[in-house]
Amino acid sequence: MNINPIQLFDTESSTFTYILVGEDDKSAVIIDAVDHHWERDLAHLKRLGLELAYVLETHAHADHVTAAGKLREVTGAKAAVPAGCGIAPAEVQLNDGDIIRFGKDEQIKVIHTPGHTAGSVSYLWRGNVFTGDTLLIDGCGRTDFQSGSSAALYDSVVGKLFKLPDTTRVWPGHDYKGQSVSTIGWEKEHNSRLAHRSKEDFATLMASLNLPKPRMIDIAVPANQNLGVRPEERH
């Protein structure tokens, strides 16, 4: 049976935050928390009687600031982040194939999925994959900054994520159209950027997007490399 996470949304940046609850119904981890929602997220943990074992990041975000540092501070959780993202203050630097353990016997597998950023990872847990900005529902993250690479993203999605079982639930880092969850089977067949497309064709498509520079990038990336704790907040 497929166990769903609790999915939370930030309307400003259209970011999804996920709370994964262990089988013991007590332990939890949170993925990609958003700075101004740390009290909302903490309230959810309290209402559900959960102890936060880890704050996880899929990458160093360019469009919003993480609440990972704040949640770590108030809960005592550890921060676990992709090794290639320059997020220095985290307790755990994750590499491809690493397993994050929490609760009684929960295991989250780290899959290195570069392309949106060089360090981006996806997290696999109980038939759910949390794909950050690598694979979106019927889309994918942009590949034109932060060591992004359309060739790497293609390999990550087609070569790694599309090899997961078809029924694997896909929980993206963002959605802009009211979509919440998909499956590997559906994306493999229907994703308008990546399904049935060659690597060359995908590279041409991504090179033609001409997207504007993210408004927040110059603030967000340095802040996120410090787990969202900005210099003026340090004491």
Place this chain on the structure above:
Amino acid sequence: MNINPIQLFDTESSTFTYILVGEDDKSAVIIDAVDHHWERDLAHLKRLGLELAYVLETHAHADHVTAAGKLREVTGAKAAVPAGCGIAPAEVQLNDGDIIRFGKDEQIKVIHTPGHTAGSVSYLWRGNVFTGDTLLIDGCGRTDFQSGSSAALYDSVVGKLFKLPDTTRVWPGHDYKGQSVSTIGWEKEHNSRLAHRSKEDFATLMASLNLPKPRMIDIAVPANQNLGVRPEERH
């Protein structure tokens, strides 16, 4: 272990829609779908490879129109609704204690929870209770129209819902503050309208609210009593 539903949101009316997925990973029911999201909801079912067994309603809503009739039409699902809500075209009229079965061995128990409306029900499934507008997170539905009754709502919440195990997850019909899920244990201790309050005190509180008449009520209630299919759409 607590199995979560998939929670979807309508920003216009702040309504939650829920998809409950059976252990077979194929069968599903949907609770409180919203009219203009029927294509979104159908897309979720398709992406996840789900067959819809039932469209369920917690009551005849006054603030939005249901997509139950439309989803029933396009999927072949049956409509199951509370017997006391005047929703005539549904295949199944539900009473307190009834069990809705779907998938391999999924059972949803109907709990009659009058108060917001006389016919309102809550649905209990695998440690989750879907409370419609009866019990909200740190609040409750209004009781001043549609045969609403603060005394009945008090008895429904304190006498029935608060008797469920503390760890039962509470999934409300609405939220206006970015909250998504709570537990019976938390609400019993902290709900600002209902925790540690007498029935008389609650009645006084509810009588003092002086809420405006819902904008949509004259359109929504008759439409919802027809599963959201408006007269001009009939053929």
